[in-house]
Amino acid sequence: MDTRLLRTFRVLARTGSFTATAAELHLVQSTVTTQIKSLEHDLGAKxxxxxxxxxxxxEAGVRVLAGAHELLAAEQRLRDAARSTPEVTGDVRLGAPESMCAYRLPRVVADLAGRWPGITVHLTPVGTPAALDGVRDGVLDVALVLEDEAPVTSLDSVAVGVERIDLVAAPGHPDEGRYFLLEEGCSYTDRFARGLSGAHPTRFGSIEAARSCVVAGLGLSVLPRVAVADQLAAGTLRSVAELPVSTLFVVTDPRRTAGAAVRVVCEALGHVVESGPAT
Structure with missing residues (x-):
């Protein structure tokens, strides 16, 4: 089987768009369509x-996608083993909370690009449930999750650090009021929401939206310190309380043998936060 077809199929599964797939792979859209049709013909399934x-x-595509990840990872391991040089190449699909994608991981990805130009990291903002499902289903190679404790799952979870969490408000705003929190599934906001009595927080899908409402003096929010550091320094936000930290875990699937590129990325993720591993 031509593994180029599987690579195109994997990108299409991630982007959900023939146009975006063609742009990412530097192909014309008709070539992407032809490759997908060829793969469907080879496998005898739509x-x-x-x-x-x-x-x-x-349904067949979902099943084939999991096998495609395995086959392409095996191919990459063969290429790594055959090379006489220490060059490491490959795509790594990484899922992480929005705060990590926006404030922590760009520095890590840039450093990886400088040291290992053959590695391409594909970042996907996801909450903990989607991150665990993604790793378990083979859609993600590795994930970062922020939780109070290691997720109870068959996956491997390694604590690599902690993230400070603050209850923030605009200067002069009362220490209580309306709350703008991130979507359910965010461990530190869910933990805070459970302690609210009689309050009905407004949920947002992005840190930027929640933070903007708080800066405007509309209420309070619970956000990672890294996401509000600039506003705290500028005085447009104040910390009402420092809440219990969340632990950052690197999650992988022990059923899958990690290729060299995944191992390099996992090593880099051990230094994604400035604090040491949680104890």
Whole structure:
């Protein structure tokens, strides 16, 4: 089987768009369409439904995607073993909380690009449930999750640090009031929400939205210190209380043998936060 077809299929599964897949792979869209049709012909099954809103995997496509990850990882291990030089190449699919993607990981990815130019890291902002499902299903190679304790799962979870969490408000705003919190599934906001009595917080899907409401003096929010550091320094926000820290875990699937690129990325993730591992 031509593994180029599997690579194209894997990118299409991630982007959900033939146009975006063509742009990422530097191909014309007709080539992407031809490659997907060739893969479907080779496997004897329809893998993708072409819908007005984009490309959606069929049940067969979901099953093939998991096998594609395994086959491409095996191919990469063979290439790594055959090389006489220490060069490491490959794609690594990394899922992480929005705060990590926005404030911590760009520095790590840039450092990796300088040291290992053959490694491409694909970042996906995800909450803990989606991160664990992604690693378990093979959609993600590795994930970062912020939790109070290691997730109870068959996956491997290694604590690599802690993230400070603050209850913040605008200067002059009361220490209580309306709360703007991140979506359910965010461990530190869910923990805070459980302690609220009679309050009905407004939930947002982004840190920027919650923080902007607080800066405008509309209420309070619970956010990672790294996401509000500039506002705290500028005086547009104040810390009402420092809340219990959240532990950052690197999550991988022990059923899958990590390739060299994944191992390099996991090593770099051990230094993603400035504090030491949680105890």
């Amino acid at each position: 893998l993708v439904d072409r819908l007005p809103g984009g490309a959606e995997l069929t």
